[in-house]
Amino acid sequence: MSEHQQAKQEEYRQAQQAQFVRSVQQQMRLEEQRRLNDRSWQTRWHYTGRVSLHKVVVGIIARDSKGKTYRFVGHHKGVLRPGQRFNVSFMLNKGLTLNQLEKCRPSIIWMMHCRCVKPRPAL
Numbered sequence: 001m002s003e004h005q006q007a008k009q010e011e012y013r014q015a016q017q018a019q020f021v022r023s024v025q026q027q028m029r030l031e032e033q034r035r036l037n038d039r040s041w042q043t044r045w046h047y048t049g050r051v052s053l054h055k056v057v058v059g060i061i062a063r064d065s066k067g068k069t070y071r072f073v074g075h076h077k078g079v080l081r082p083g084q085r086f087n088v089s090f091m092l093n094k095g096l097t098l099n100q101l102e103k104c105r106p107s108i109i110w111m112m113h114c115r116c117v118k119p120r121p122a123l
Contacts (some may be wrong), residue, residue: 006047024049031085038099041094043074046085058088062101070101 001011025047035041043058056076061071074088092098 013018015068024053035098038097041098042087042089044085044087046083047080048080048083050080054078056080056086056088060090064101070096 029046029048030043031042031046032044045058047053050064058074060072060074060077061069062072069122070093072090072092074090076086076088080086092101
């Protein structure tokens with residue numbers, strides 16, 4: 001396979017993955033956020049999709065009024081089933097507290113990454 005064909009194939013694969021992730025994001029509902037302590041908080045999500053997922057990673061980007069960007073990543077371990085509610089926790093960067101972040105009145109954007117669980121063959 002030529003380099004051009006490999007590049008086209010990779011471009012197609014990335015486009016398919018991006019479309020899948022956008023679809024999953026539309027099927028996630030943030031239900032609740034709660035403070036665990038001064039440096040961490042927990043979010044509760046409801047997955048309304050029809051396909052089981054694994055390796056779910058939730059990323060949150062917060063931008064303060066001065067334009068400084070903060071990034072936080074949380075993981076859901078195990079398989080996420082259709083209709084399931086699940087929690088993801090986030091830890092703040094060293095030297096940053098939730099009080100400081102809340103005072104910034106950040107705009108928050110969340111993103112998600114995951115993989116589809118492959119169905120097991122029938123015996």
